[in-house]
Amino acid sequence: MTHPSFSARAGSALAAVLALSLISAAPASPAQTPIPNFAPNDHTSWQPDRLDGDNFLPPESGPGPIVSPPDHPYRPNGVSDFASTDPTFRIAEISNPILQPWAREEMRRDNDEVLAGKVPFVARERCYPAGVPAFLIFRRVGAPMLFFVQTPKEVLMIWRVDQQVRHIYLNVPHSAKLTPSWYGESVGRYEGDTLVVDTIGLNAKTYVDNYRTPHSERLHVVERFRLIDGGKTLEVRVRVEDPGAFVTPWNAVQRFERFEGERNNPGELGQESLCADSADLPYVDYGNYGETHTRGLIPIPQAVRPDF
Numbered sequence: 504m505t506h507p508s509f510s511a512r513a514g515s516a517l518a519a520v521l522a523l524s525l526i527s528a529a530p531a532s533p534a535q536t537p538i539p540n541f542a543p544n545d546h547t548s549w550q551p552d553r554l555d556g557d558n559f560l561p562p563e564s565g566p567g568p569i570v571s572p573p574d575h576p577y578r579p580n581g582v583s584d585f586a587s588t589d590p591t592f593r594i595a596e597i598s599n600p601i602l603q604p605w606a607r608e609e610m611r612r613d614n615d616e617v618l619a620g621k622v623p624f625v626a627r628e629r630c631y632p633a634g635v636p637a638f639l640i641f642r643r644v645g646a647p648m649l650f651f652v653q654t655p656k657e658v659l660m661i662w663r664v665d666q667q668v669r670h671i672y673l674n675v676p677h678s679a680k681l682t683p684s685w686y687g688e689s690v691g692r693y694e695g696d697t698l699v700v701d702t703i704g705l706n707a708k709t710y711v712d713n714y715r716t717p718h719s720e721r722l723h724v725v726e727r728f729r730l731i732d733g734g735k736t737l738e739v740r741v742r743v744e745d746p747g748a749f750v751t752p753w754n755a756v757q758r759f760e761r762f763e764g765e766r767n768n769p770g771e772l773g774q775e776s777l778c779a780d781s782a783d784l785p786y787v788d789y790g791n792y793g794e795t796h797t798r799g800l801i802p803i804p805q806a807v808r809p810d811f
Contacts, residue, residue: 536695539730541651541737548663549649549737549759555579557627557640557713559741559755566753569610569714572596575618592617595714601749606717613715625713632667632685634709635702636724636741639757641667649737649759658691658698671700678704683720685709698728711743719747735761 541549551557555577561567571577575594594617597610617623626633626641633641641648641662652659660669671691681688681704689702702724711718722745731738737759744752 538693539696539698539728540653541698541728541730542653546763547650548762549651550762551640551648552736552758552760556757556759559636559640559712559757562740562754562756566601566751567599568753568755569595569597569599569601569712569716571714572598592623593714594618595716601751601753602716603748603750606748609717610715623715626709632709633662634685634705634711635669635687635689635722636726636743636755637710637712638662638667638669638686639726639739639741640713658700671698677701683707687722696729700726700728702726717748718745721745721747737761 541547557579558570558577559568561570571594577593578591594614595610597607597614602610613623626637638660648662650661650663652661656673658671658673660671661667669686669689671689673691673693675690677688677690683704683706685706685708687702687705689700691698691700693699703722705718705720705722705724707718707720707722709718710716711722722743724744725742727740729738729740730736739757739759741755741757742752743749743755
């Protein structure tokens with residue numbers, strides 16, 4: 504797996520944040536429903552509104568995301584997430600009927616390895632990009648996650664811990680030809696109070712969730728971002744289609760609570776990520792696995808040449 508180069512994109516995104524953080528998309532006319540404003544100032548961000556916010560919620564009905572089986576429920580370890588003592592790792596419910604046989608078999612083997620004591624791969628913890636839709640559950644416990652920059656032509660979604668960036672280009676069609684990439688190509692439009700994001704062109708190097716559910720390059724994701732609860736909550740409704748990995752389209756939900764960084768905790772805005780510049784460390788996430796747990800893990804990606 505080659506290392507994606509984030510520095511250039513992150514740098515340009517951060518420059519955009521400084522220059523445009525108070526700019527939202529063009530205002531609607533009086534006859535139109537106002538578009539949602541996910542970035543009313545330069546310090547509002549969004550974090551999952553529950554302890555297990557790095558999992559998708561199932562829809563009200565119909566096929567839904569992979570979850571834990573009843574005999575191996577996932578129990579988050581609080582703010583120390585994946586603590587060094589008795590860590591909780593996810594086991595996938597592979598009886599979910601959305602899975603193609605090859606995907607179910609791959610996940611069964613992965614489950615067996617985890618049950619046998621192997622530490623599973625989680626993109627965030629190994630400094631790999633999340634992909635889509637897993638970007639929505641690419642979470643650091645206790646930290647604000649998602650920051651928006653809205654302009655008339657583009658929306659940026661930035662994961663604040665190490666500045667991974669998604670670009671959503673507004674009111675344009677998808678490219679005729681795409682080379683698969685970590686975040687694919689996202690185009691969007693406003694439908695009243697909802698931002699609709701359509702993403703294709705994703706490579707198959709990521710998982711769709713933290714249960715290590717694989718996908719193919721035929722993955723197609725539609726996300727609908729909407730403010731609810733008087734603007735206190737950001738709800739995202741996700742539709743996933745991939746005839747290469749799933750027998751049917753399925754739906755999921757993620758919700759974030761509004762976080763006012765400067766008012767609640769000024770230190771949160773100054774966080775640094777070890778992923779950004781310390782890729783030589785044996786393990787870099789926010790719990791201490793210890794030597795026995797880090798041995799044999801997928802290595803942290805490292806750039807082989809400068810990207811500037």
